[in-house]
Amino acid sequence: MQPGDRPWLRKYPLQVLPSYEYPKINVARMLIDSARNYPDNEAVDFLGRSITYKELLRQCRKMADALRALPIARGDRVAIMLPNCPQGVIAYYGALMAGAVVVQTNPTYTERELRYQLTDSGATVLIVLDLLMPRVLKAKENNTVLKTVIVTSLSDALPFPKNALYPLKRRREYPGLRVEIRSSEGIFRWSSWLRKGKATDTCEEVDADADVAMIQYTGGTTGHPKGVMLTHANLVANTIQTTAWFYRLEIGKERYLAALPLFHVFGLTVLMNQAVYRAGSLLLVPRFEPKLVLDTVRRRKPTLFPGAPTMYIALLNDSSAREGDLDSIRFCISGAAPLPRDVQEKFEKKSGGRLIEGYGLTEAAPVTHCNPIWGYRKNGTIGIPLPDTDARIVGEDSVEQLPVGQIGELAVRGPQVMKGYWNRPEETAGVLQDGWLRTGDLGTMDDEGYFSIIDRKKDIILAGGFNVYPREIEEVLFEHPAVKEASVLGVPDPYRGETVKAYVVVKEGWQVSEMQLDRWCRDRLASYKVPKQYEFRSSLPLSLIGKVLRRKLREEQNSEEEVNLNIT
CATH class of the missing domain: 3.40.50.12780 (ANL, N-terminal domain)
Known part of the structure; x- marks a missing residue:
């Protein structure tokens, strides 16, 4: 061949x-075309609430207009930190209609992870679920770029009577949660924010090959996650x-x-x-x-x-x-x-x-x-x-x-291949x-x-469909006062495909348990990144320059798995 x-x-x-x-178009044009050709078709179903294409387009246009009034200009970054809900769809297409660049943010991110992504992307607006606000407020501290936070609740999208019952459920499950809306500090509630916008028939024209539509974070073993620029x-x-x-x-x-x-x-x-x-x-x-x-x-x-x-x-x-x-x-x-x-x-x-x-x-x-x-x-x-x-x-x-x-x-x-990595x-x-x-x-x-x-x-670990980056977890483990050395590998898991295993060397004179390390990591990492297995060792295999040889650890792990397989 x-x-x-x-x-x-x-x-x-x-x-x-x-x-x-x-076609060389703004991504949001796909929604505009479908709403024009199938206005009464259902676009979204959310736990029993149905939204037609005509209504979805109207809401997206209002979002775009409200963003422009901030003002959000072409190329400005708008971060979205929401689970699957209608607000996520509206925020995505609305931001694109305004010419903004969407930054999708994992709702399970900790304060540390969120702060890095907001700072690196330079997002000036964040649209977020109310349950996540404690993390957002901490991440917002000392961030001079993030100006506006729009807070929504799942009840904003639920049908009656679920929308009326949801606040009771939330108070029961999150008894200490109080979301204070302070417009003077740039924090707004979704429903009142959306009312500010007008459903104007405007969609920002773009240079489709050159203009970035979204920055999607991924990563590797060389450090922090990288922002992938997708046009x-x-x-x-x-x-x-x-x-x-x-x-x-x-x-x-x-x-x-x-x-x-x-x-x-x-x-x-x-x-x-x-x-x-x-x-x-x-x-x-x-x-x-x-x-x-x-x-x-x-x-x-x-x-x-x-x-x-x-x-x-x-x-x-x-x-x-x-x-x-x-x-x-x-x-x-x-x-x-x-x-x-x-x-x-x-x-x-x-x-x-x-x-x-x-x-x-x-x-x-x-x-x-x-x-x-x-x-x-x-x-x-x-x-x-x-x-x-x-x-x-x-x-x-x-x-x-x-x-x-x-x-x-x-x-x-x-x-479909990216334009490149953001600022890299x-x-x-x-x-x-x-x-x-x-x-x-x-x-x-x-x-x-x-x-x-x-x-x-x-060395990326693929756990349940998410990329997990060993160095990020190792850095968190290294911050624990009892940890001398740490290395992280992906090991086979019948459910998640791979799961995270941490090899830990404890400092002389210190003691630390698996449960303590688990709690330490859960406070600093999204749940899917937290090691599911720990192995405590007296030393780790090192190269001549002091670098941990993950290859050696992987070979030892594979040998252990073969032994266990032969025994069973």
């Missing part, structure tokens, strides 16, 4: 073209690419089960943007809980369910699941972590739909590969590149293609080479163009 050949095109279904046109063109292209792959979708008729968080780029593209682009109904679930998801499934009968392997595992094992619950689901795309074949087969048998595995990364908005849904799929692979996407396996020193079957680093290029030109140059994005994942390609991921080149 010669460089430039695309053997995977021979495996494309007849209904999928190798190339498409991608309007990147997000529109990946929405159209994934929609083309799901070619049996019927415009205006599909129901998307949104259990994936929309602040994660996977959920943002294959759920929110795709549902809006196809005038589908977005069935929002504020957090993934099997009972809540199953209640939504029974009530609304979703047809699509993009998710992570942990979600499918949880639903398969939930004792409350009944025969026929999942029958409405026609297909699912699994991403964010490897999909076990056993899970795939069991879920397909239970639902009658198709569950296929794909691949992506934040730097590609995110999807680059997918197995054909109704065509020839290869279990254990990530499938083949999407339309207009090139992929190859490359070596360390160049982006020249390696021979078929040889292990190397996966590199991709296409219209050197790191951008390290991964974007001659138009190719080096993914950091090691893999192979077979003679039919199907790709397999062998291992991650970097």
Whole structure:
């Protein structure tokens, strides 16, 4: 096979073209178009409250107008720290209509993590859930850039009588929580804030290839998370690419089960943007809980369910699941972590739909590969590149293609590949080479163009679909007065794919328990980053220059797993 050949095109279904046109528009134009063509279609369902496209567009326009009045100008950053709820959808498209750059922020972030992201992005506005305000107020201290905080509650989006009962539930679960709205300090309540805006028919014109639509934070082993700059063109292209792959979708008729968080780029593209682009109904679930998801499934009968392997595992094992619950689901795309074949087969048998595995990364908005849904799929692979996407396996020193079957680093290029890292030109140059994005994942390609991921080149831990960065956790452990040395690895976990294990050396004369370290980390890290296993050691393997050799730890861990496997 010669460089430039695309053997995977021979495996494309007849209904999928190798190339498409991608309009150079503001991402919010997709909502405007759907609202014009399908005004009375349901756009969002949230625990029984339904919002039409006409009403969603009106709310987004009011949000955009209220932001402009601050003023928010083209290119200013607006951070959104919300679970899956209508306010998150309104804030996202409203900010884009105003020409702002969206910064999606994980609601589980601690004060420390939030402060870093707000400072690094330079966000001047934060839209946040009331339950998170104690963290926000602490993170806001000494931040001279963040000027405006808009506070909302889940009750703002709930139907009657749930909206009336929710404050009672909140007081019961969070007895010490009081949210003080002080407009003099730039803190406003959602409902009164939105009333300030007018539903004007205005959407900021953008240079789609150059203008950044969102900064999505990801990371690595070199330090703090990096802000990935995704342009309007990147997000529109990946929405159209994934929609083309799901070619049996019927415009205006599909129901998307949104259990994936929309602040994660996977959920943002294959759920929110795709549902809006196809005038589908977005069935929002504020957090993934099997009972809540199953209640939504029974009530609304979703047809699509993009998710992570942990979600499918949880639903398969939930004792409350009944025969026929999942029958409405026609297909699912699994991403964010490897999909076990056993899970795939069991879920397909239970639902009658198709569950296929794909691949992506934040730097590609995110999807680059997918197995054909109704065509020839290869279990254990990530499938083949999407339309207009090139992929190859490359070596360390160049982006020249390696021979078929040889292990190397996966590199991709296409219209969905990021502009670069926010304020990090050197790191951008390290991964974007001659138009190719080096993914950091090691893999192979077979003679039919199907790709397999062998291992991650970097030490990122993929726990339940979220990237976990060892150095960040190690820094928190090092801050504990009893810890002398610490190193963190990802170890196999049947539910989360990987989980975090910490190797700790305690200072002489000190004592510390696993429970104490767990409490220490939970106060400083999001829950999915907190180590689930600890191993106390007298020393760690070090290189000649004193660097911890994670490779040695990993080899020892693998040996332990093999011994345990042989014993059982």
